[in-house]
Amino acid sequence: MKVAGFAGYSGAGKTTLVEAVIAELRARGLRVSVVKHAHHRFDIDQPGKDSWRHRQAGAFEVLVVSDQRLALMREFERPGAPDIHAMLAELDAGVDWVLVEGFKHGDLPKIEVWRAPAAGEAERPLRCTEDAGVLALATDEPGRLPAAVPVPLLDLNQPRAVTDWLIGQGARFEYRSPE
Template identity: 55%
Template sequence: MKVLGVAGYSGSGKTTLTVRLIPALTARGISVSTVKHAHHAFDVDRPGKDSYEHRQAGASEVLVSSANRWALMHEHRGAPEPSLDDLLSKLASVDLVLVEGWKHGDHPKLEVHRPANGTPLLAADDPKVVAVASDADLPDISVPRLPLNDVEAVADFVQAWIAEG
């Protein structure tokens, strides 16, 4: 599986680009999964649901299944957060995994950058950035600059990047 981070600072448009890029890539026959890093506690179920009650009771894992989907929730229970590689190993094989978050990870990244946000350009110091999608001209970068609002152009780049192997 090819792994490509969608990296950038908060408010840059990572989620918006990812959500637009998935259907553009799948329409081209590319199978895509995603991994999203959250910097805060989160729940995928809610109080009163059986799965929530199972977790609250101390279950290490709770798997919920229906005719439409299944979800596995794993509680760390004090153990360290797993690495990105550990999490990727749990996914079924696809052509591409888009990783949102882990901007300082050691995997190839497509940076989403908006100069108006006043944040630094990751590509300036991170050799793992393979391209930058931006809403402005970036004259001093050594990687391709992609138009942030042209999802087909970004998908063209990603498709070619996958094909490079």
């Protein structure tokens, strides 16, 4: 499987780009999985539902299965930064691509997604100038970049071209577990 990270500041357009790239890859007959890093406490379960009640009762894991999907919820015993490689190990190894949104400090090859800050917002430095894992930068305003970019520039508003670039660079995204 190939793994491509998408990293950038909140509001830069990562989710919109990842969503469009998923559709492009699927249209080409490829199987795609996604790992999304959430920075906040979140819950996909609904209060009062059986699976929620099982978790509230103290279950470490709750696996909900139907004839159409599976969802695994696992409570971490101690808060801590999740390991992206452990998360990838949880996925079906038979997928063609895994798109990882977030985990910007992870050691995966990635595309940086950059948008200029709005008036009054703090500057947004580039990661690609210091992170060798950034293989390209997707932006909609190359003229407002705060520094020279040492990687290819991709048009944030052209997900088909971003997908073409990913597929063309596929060998660089081939996943090898660090173990």
